[in-house]
Amino acid sequence: MIEQLGNGLLLGVIIALGSVALSLLYGVTRIVNFAHGEIIAFGAIMTLFFSSSPDSSLLYLDRFSPLGINFIASVLLSTVLCGVFGGLLELLLFRPLRKNNFGNIAVLVVTIGLSIFLRHIYLLFASAKPTSYILELQRRQDYFGIQLTPRNVQVLIVGFIVMVLVGIFLTFTKTGKAMRAVRDSSELANVSGINSDYIILVTWVFSSMLAGFTGIIQGVINNVRWNMGFLILLLIFAGTVLGGIGTSFGAMFGGFIIGILVQLSVGLQFMDGHTEAKNAIALALMIVILLVRPQGIFGSKDRIS
Amino acid sequence: MSNSILSVKSLKKRFGGLEAVNVDSFELYEGEITSLIGPNGAGKTTFFDLITRFQSADSGSIFLNEKNVTKLNSYKLARLGMVRTFQLTRVFDRMSVYENMKFAGSSIKNEGFLKSLIQTKTLKQQEDHLNVKIDETLKLLNLIEMKDSYARELSGGQKKLLELGRSLMKNPKILLLDEPLAGVNPKLSEELLEIILNLNSQGINILMVEHNIDAVMKISKRVVVMAEGKIISDGKPDFVRSDQKVIEAYLGSSDD
Amino acid sequence: MNKYFTAFIILVLSFFYIFFSNDSGGGRVFVNLLTFAGIYGLAAIGINVHFGWTGLLNFGHAAFMGIGAYTTVLLIPHSLGREGVVISTGLPLPLAIILGLIASALLGLLLGLPTLRLRGDYLAIVTIAAAEIFRLLVRDFEDLTGGVYGIIQFSDSLQNSRPDFITQFSENYNISSAQLWVGLLTWFSIVFVLIILARLKKSPWGRALRAVREDEDAVRALGKNAVLLKLQSFMLGAAIGGLSGIFLVFNYGTVQASTFVPVLTFYVWAALILGGVGSLGGPALGAVIFWVIIAGTDTISRFLFESPDGQQLAGVRFVIVGLLIMFCMIFKPSGILGDKEELLLDVK
Structure with missing residues (x-):
């Protein structure tokens, strides 16, 4: 079982980052964003596009050949692009819907349509086959009894640093404080003179950058696929619900728990030969949590009814 | 004094650090129009939510006609004849x-x-x-x-009327009205007050939260004042009007 | 009457399209399309009870469809799994179908109990998760469900009941007789279900569901048990979904883990929104138009790519489904047959 802990940490960091992004967006905009996974995939695919060598035929349409630029630069560029993407979604789609008084449920259905649309755009433009970044292959080593490659360790550290930075941003910067204010009560925020349109835009950009970064990390740890975001989305929901919808710290925590749980469950006795069912355990846990403590571990009760 | 039909004992509700409701004792007597007033944030609506079981109290007990209803579901409580309306009207829009x-x-x-x-x-x-x-x-x-x-x-006022009408279809024994006059124009307010008096004379007991003090003083037999979650004054309109504690509570609150 | 006229025109144009875009075997294509449309329409009618009538967001319909189908098929003679183990005994088909519907309704009860007390969007997440759990379990527990190899050779139970004149008719017109029979039964079921639903819709129960959709708190304040009403609605819609799932697997003649994938639910939602949320006949009409559009996407693929492969066909198809869901929800949320007064825009 312990040999799965490394995998658990890796999946955990992906889900935790994704959950923070989802939870932040939900907290501020009240949008349950089913297209979240597609923003995650966008980051990963863009990085693939920027960093792969120009002669590799990973993209479907031959008129787009990869750019072959430095990997770190690709990561930064893709993350920024995801932010732009999220900002455009808000400006062109979600803000007009809000101004026309679309209810949460109508918007939720729109995000489902958006998710299906984007995902299959990726399918048309990028290969359906799982593809890896051009990074050298590494062997797993022993770190305090946990099996990881050196790059895995780097990814974990970077992931932690990003989460700490998000925490600092939310707690100490003016924009971050304003985001939390809108999240906790948009009426109150309006009274205190916070421009909620601006804050919502910033939230979309910020959350999408974070989501895109999540996708890149997922791409480094596993590989890049057109439907990678959709596959991880349910686990991200589970992480968010477990930690408590609308709390950033809870989402991080919940994400890690879900990731570790999913991977550790592979080692359970009754799971022998049922590897596919490992995700089912996490999702079942989410449903149980909703049954016994719908506000999640760190959430407050008034968010749920 | 007539019979108590609704009786509340040491009802408490906290939201985080805020004590929203802390009512030692409250009785509603047969045949009266009773009004619940108080500055904004005094906990009136929360108190309403607690006695109608739309929210659960942290502690305390509620008796309806001497039956303990503290743990009863809200809809079951409504079936026992205690029907409420809402501060923000809740009509079925698309019906x-x-x-x-x-x-x-x-x-x-x-x-x-x-x-x-x-x-x-x-x-x-x-x-x-x-x-x-x-x-x-x-x-x-x-x-x-x-x-x-x-x-x-419907207009805002008409929605209030519809909500009241809907409640009347239940033949309520106790009618709890949450700000029945809010957003209603003066002419319609007069009519509404007439209707409320009329209903009371037909034997429906009425407890209402209302900000329109003049209206409250005019039709209530008894006025209960809440501030910071507690009942600070309780009596005939004239008594409450001159109660020093009430005046202080209203002057002391910044948002009213 | 205007919208019914629109619906009629759209249907006629759709049928023309089908016949003229298929030089050979128009009849076969037509039956295939109508059968699938009927099955999706029936499924959409189920979601309509949930969402259109009661305001419940069910995004796990594939699970309701699947559990009904698996229960029914496993109870009748079939052949299972990678070795094709033949189980030649079983219940009579009607009884198996009834048990399948009960299984779907029970899954509705199981999911509804914890979640129907919570706010609407939680239900969306939980149902989609439940559908995924269902799929993973079906995939993994191969001994019971046949896993990815699935179940085959169960169609005889249904096809044995096929009247001779349908077989004759099919031969004359070069149509698959098995599919025609499934298609006819599906559309008969739609009529039957709609008659029952029409009755329920204007009954006190139907009115109570609409009240729940509008404002649960007000329902409770009037002494009605909103959770019970939601549970009943959830179970009824789930059972209708189960029926559609049963027809789906009889149409394929097989069932495996990949039959009830999450995207199936989204297809059904697209049909529902297209036809008109809340209206009685809307979902079925929406499903027909949806399938015509799906057939049309292949033409678009051929226009975009010289010789489209499976990936491109699926890609274009779903890009259009996604756009369809978005555009309908934004610009015509009442769909073709929906009531303008019943727009679902401002539902919280």
């Missing part, structure tokens, strides 16, 4: 005024899945029979002209 009323009056048995599927003659008769009462009530509330309109087409 007609008539359907709003009919849903309220229809019996729970007839709303059973199988009964609705089989649709016996009795069910149809009982449903048709409701129309008499619906017409009567809508006439009383001056809403009869709007009978076939969608509820969302």
Whole structure:
């Protein structure tokens, strides 16, 4: 079982980052964003596009050949692009819907349509086959009894640093404080003179950058696929619900728990030969949590009814 | 003094660090119009939510006609004859005024899945029979002209009336009105007050939260004042009006 | 009457399209399309009870469809799994179908109990998760469900009941007789279900569901048990979904883990929104138009790519489904047959 802990940490960091992004967006905009996974995939695919060598035929349409630029630069560029993407979604789609008084449920259905649309755009433009970044292959080593490659360790550290930075941003910067204010009560925020349109835009950009970064990390740890975001989305929901919808710290925590749980469950006795069912355990846990403590571990009760 | 029909003992509710409601004792007496007033944030609506079981109290107990209803579901409490309205009106927007009323009056048995599927003659008769009462009530509330309109087409005041009308379809023993006059124009307010007095004279006990002090003083037999979750004054309108604690509470609150 | 006229025109144009875009075997294509449309329409009618009538967001319909189908198929003679173990005994088909519907309704009860007390969007997440759990379990528990190898050779139970004149008719017109029989039964079921639903819709129960959709708190304040009403609605819609799932697997003649994938639910939602949320006949009409559009996407693929492969066909198809859901929800949320007054825009 312990040999799965490394995998658990890796999946955990992906889900935790994704959950923070989802939870932040939900907290501020009240949008349950089913297209979240597609923003995650966008980051990963863009990085693939920027960093792969120009002669590799990973993209479907031959008129787009990869750019072959430095990997770190690709990561930064893709993350920024995801932010732009999220900002455009808000400006062109979600803000007009809000101004026309679309209810949460109508918007939720729109995000489902958006998710299906984007995902299959990726399918048309990028290969359906799982593809890896051009990074050298590494062997797993022993770190305090946990099996990881050196790059895995780097990814974990970077992931932690990003989460700490998000925490600092939310707690100490003016924009971050304003985001939390809108999240906790948009009426109150309006009274205190916070421009909620601006804050919502910033939230979309910020959350999408974070989501895109999540996708890149997922791409480094596993590989890049057109439907990678959709596959991880349910686990991200589970992480968010477990930690408590609308709390950033809870989402991080919940994400890690879900990731570790999913991977550790592979080692359970009754799971022998049922590897596919490992995700089912996490999702079942989410449903149980909703049954016994719908506000999640760190959430407050008034968010749920 | 007449019989107590609703009795509340040491009811408490906290939200985080805030003590929203902390009421030692509260009684509602047979036959009276009682008003609950107090500055904004005094916990009046929360108190309403607690006694109608729309929120659960942290501690304390509630008795309706000496029956302990502290743990009862809100809808069961409503079946016992205690019906409430809401501060922000809650009409069924995309149903007609008539359907709003009919849903309220229809019996729970007839709303059973199988009964609705089989649709016996009795069910149809009982449903048709409701129309008499619906017409009567809508006439009383001056809403009869709007009978076939969608509820969302009504004005704010008319929605208040519809909500009241819906509650009346339940033949309530106790009617809890949460700010019945809020957003209602002065002329309609007068009418509403008349209607409330009229209902009371027909034996319906009324407890209402209301900000319009003049109206409250005019029609209430008894006024209860809340501030910071506690009841600070309780008595006849004249007594409350001159109570020093009440004056302080109102002057001391910045937002009223 | 205007919208019914629109619907009629759209249907006629759709049928013309089908016949003229297929030089050979128009009849076969037509039956295939109508059968699938009927099955999706029936499924959409189920979601309509949930969402259109009661305001419940069910995004796990594939699970309701699947559990009904698996229960029924496993109870009748079939052949299972990678070795094709033949189980030649079983219940009579009607009884198996009834048990399948009960299984779907029970899954509705199981999911509804914890979640129907919570706010609407939680239900969306939980149902989609439940559908995924269902799929993973079906995939993994191969001994019971046949896993990815699935179940085959169960169609005889249904096809044995096929009247001779349908077989004759099919031969004359070069149509698959098995599919024609499934298609006919599906559309008969739609009519039957709609008659029952029409009755329920204007009954006190139907009215109570609409009240729940509008405002649960007000329902409770009037002494009605909103959670019970939601549970009943959830179970009824789930059972209708189960029926559609049963027809789906009889149409394929097989069932495996990949039959009830999450995207199936989204297809059904697209059909529902297209036809008109809340209206009685809307979902079925929406499903027909949806399938015509799906057939049309292949033409678009051929226009975009010289010789489209499976990936491109699926890609274009779903890009259009996604756009369809978005555009309908934004610009015509009442769909073709929906009531303008019943727009679902401002539902919280």
